[in-house]
Amino acid sequence: MRISGGWADGAERKPSPNINSGHRSRECVVVHYTAGYTASSAVNTFATTAGKASAHFVVEVDGKVTQMVNCNDTAWHAGFGVFRGGGQLNARSIGIEIVNPGYHFRSTTGQILNWERKPVPASRLAPFPGMIEARDPWVGSANLLWPLYPEAQLKAVENIIRACLAAYPTISEVVGHRDVDTVRKLKVDPGPAFPMARMRRLLSDRADPADTGGVKLKVDAPTSPLNIRGGPGTNFDKLDRGPLRHGLVVLELEVRGDWIKVRVGDGNSAFEGWCFGDYLKPA
Numbered sequence: 001m002r003i004s005g006g007w008a009d010g011a012e013r014k015p016s017p018n019i020n021s022g023h024r025s026r027e028c029v030v031v032h033y034t035a036g037y038t039a040s041s042a043v044n045t046f047a048t049t050a051g052k053a054s055a056h057f058v059v060e061v062d063g064k065v066t067q068m069v070n071c072n073d074t075a076w077h078a079g080f081g082v083f084r085g086g087g088q089l090n091a092r093s094i095g096i097e098i099v100n101p102g103y104h105f106r107s108t109t110g111q112i113l114n115w116e117r118k119p120v121p122a123s124r125l126a127p128f129p130g131m132i133e134a135r136d137p138w139v140g141s142a143n144l145l146w147p148l149y150p151e152a153q154l155k156a157v158e159n160i161i162r163a164c165l166a167a168y169p170t171i172s173e174v175v176g177h178r179d180v181d182t183v184r185k186l187k188v189d190p191g192p193a194f195p196m197a198r199m200r201r202l203l204s205d206r207a208d209p210a211d212t213g214g215v216k217l218k219v220d221a222p223t224s225p226l227n228i229r230g231g232p233g234t235n236f237d238k239l240d241r242g243p244l245r246h247g248l249v250v251l252e253l254e255v256r257g258d259w260i261k262v263r264v265g266d267g268n269s270a271f272e273g274w275c276f277g278d279y280l281k282p283a
């Protein structure tokens, strides 16, 4: 797949009215699930103004791709998302909606219930190759069942991400909707059944082989050193090996909302922790 003039070849075009013309930057790809069983419900929603949402791409379970927004325009998929500060995530990202119904519950009688706790016939789940069990504190304490993503669909998602990385060299991250909905803590897609690490590896595939791999960031905190913590938030403890001095170069490992996990140093003395992203700039 290749993107030229904002449109991908190999994708069916069905333009959505829910867009803003143009974009501010292209910094990340945001991956979502549709919370539906087929592409048509998402495509139809995004095709009407009443839907008030859109994404650049919708990926069906069999890997068929529909492009609904030109990649040079802004789609409405993560309006409340935060990513390295700066706001307006929609204007800074490409959104991919992947058809997957999201979490289900198992009733006390063994019945599978959807997120609205309505029974789901097994045939609806047939296209998905099994389910994994995992909790998500944003949903509650119940054990949830998450349908796996078919391989044909994942290959299509990889192709889209590769095409985006090639067309927009400024993209430095692939994140899930959950990773950026850190203020509201509402959206849990694409969920633990989605192989995010596999998609994020595409970022390093792209890197210059001469590079040691990964995005390098520089600590930009001239007034006081930057705290490094055990997790992505001020509620996590500061690491004893911090804080980090102004100008120090670190390796980016992961982004969650405004927080970035970094590796400091290399070899046996290296350590990892989380910093507030506003104080890290491209090195």
Ligand SMILES: [Zn+2]
Residues within 6 Å of the ligand: 031, 032, 033, 077, 177, 187, 189
């Ligand atoms: Zn989403």
